[in-house]
Amino acid sequence: MNFEEYAAKALILAPAGIATPRGILCTSAAKAAKAAADIGPCVVKAQVPAGKRGKAGGIKLAATRPEAEQAASQILGMTIGDYIVERLLIEEQAKIAREFYAAVLHNTAAHQPLILFSTEGGMDIEEIAAEKPDAIRRLLVDFDTGPSPAEIAGMLAGLDLGAAQDQIADILARLYAAYRARDAELVEINPLALLADGRVVALDCKFVLDDAAVFRQSQIAAHGSPGAMTALEKRGAEAGLKLIQLDGNVGVLANGAGLTMTTMDVISHYGGRPANFLEIGGEAYTKSEIALDLVLSNPGLKSLVINFCGAFARTDVMTDGVVEAWQKLKPKVPVFFSIHGTGEEEAVKLVRDQLGIEPYDFMEDAIQEAVKAAS
């Protein structure tokens, strides 16, 4: 789950004691003008959970109240990435001497946290990695002990940070603690600025919360951005199902991520276009009723593949849900079944007896017929 800058600063940096410029959140140009009058020379920053806001024109400097009002009215309503700007952060301008990059994230290959620091702040980390790979310092952290002061000092050694080094070391330790306390997937400060007066301040902050940890970070998650979703995807999310709407016309209802992706692949292989990703594997396998409703609600649907290969997910339970929902939904497009694995005998019998449809012995036959019916 992503967070807008103001939320990341409030939820991650403020409790960690990492300094940020003074800022006020606004939802209108009039309020932005008022905030600018209070703050003085300021930066008007679009609040969306997407990167490259500056390049998109979503961040502007304003020296006066009228300038701030004008910038705010330009930025509000702008589209950045998949998002329309509805909020602005009005922040005091900083006198920047140097810009750094700092982040804590998972190193999935090592199964350990990784602290990153670079003196090339302000650029994307991908750009720094491509252009100046030597400028990135990395510290792989022992999960049980956390980073020691000596390790952090070692990571920063030789970077010519002068008097700022101790402040930066302190900030990295605090950022790591925040990453742990908040179940972050990523916390990033870019830029971390050394100001003309010698203070080190976080000018921006990115925070990604681990979706799997929402159950124990619910207060934080309430401030997150759910991400750009279609109305149908939102309905799926409300039912606890991960639906991704695609631009095709062959619907997919399968269990397990691997089998669902494969069903989409085979549809494409035979020249069809999948209409959605939706899996009801794992604990979600009992939700086939609502799942059928979701895939059938997709506009432009011409046919549907129901592909069950039961391991943990029992095909009899999933099929029972489909049959229940079928009576209410009365599908108007042809539906092609392939059912194998745990509970398959009962499941095949249900489809045959209750729906009068003969499931295909081979998945590829069901998919080829569905592609044919959609074209």
Place this chain on the structure above:
Amino acid sequence: MILRKKDRVVVLGITGKQGTFWTEKMIAYGTRVVAGVNPKRAGETHVGVPVFATAADAAREMGSDVAVMFIPPPMAKEAAVSAAEAGVKLLVVLTEHIPAQDVMAMHTAAARHGTRIVGPNTAGLVTPGECFIGIMPAFVPSVFKPGRVGVISRSGSLGTLVCLNLTRAGLGQSAFIGIGGDPMLGTTTTDALRALDEEAGTHAIVIVGEIGGAMEEDAAEYARKVKKPMVAFIAGAASPPGKKMGHAGAIVTGSAGSYAGKRKALEAAGIVVVDTPAQIAPAVAAGLGAPVNQAAQS
């Protein structure tokens, strides 16, 4: 990580609905389940298996080689860490959606105590005709039969389909190794490939991968040394980039983890990469120089 009939298995969370259902299936199939764990039900017998308060108690009283977890995400870390501390050698973690930092804690404890974790989010291990642990339909005869093809899969459902296709083609399996869909796996494609390469009863190897991560690319490096015929299928060619496709690990970010990159790396290592699951069995048969059952087309 190739399970044998003699291996003593402890089931963590044996008394829950899923723990009960799958323990009965495992025992019926031939798995040697020696103990279960539930702190609130210690001293009882459940589905004919003695229940202990902790993994350590179970290991001390009954011995244990393998533990399998039917434990929901909030409690998974604690259960896994105590199993590692109890000296379990192989820990199969079926749980999906464990917080990533808990997964790190589990792997850290496992490394410290010499425990191999399979998973998280694995469907388990099957040795057809012998035993299984986890949530795979080992007992469905149309899906699994004993033979000489080793199968490695991130996904349980897709792994099931692949074994079904092999069985229909007359190609039985020596072992199914479900490595799991989590982004941080205790056992990688390379680890599983090495185990099957070293196992004498395995004559051919099928790798069922997915977009995301770099496990298939890493395995391709190891595969250069493998003499047994290898066939791979990578799911996700038609998946849009930047979206998590169900498995937390199945996401293409930038150029990393893409279908094209994985396919290229595997093919460069001499692995036959097929376009659809239906092409796996014929490719394996060709590699083995064996005739393939004409019915094998799904």
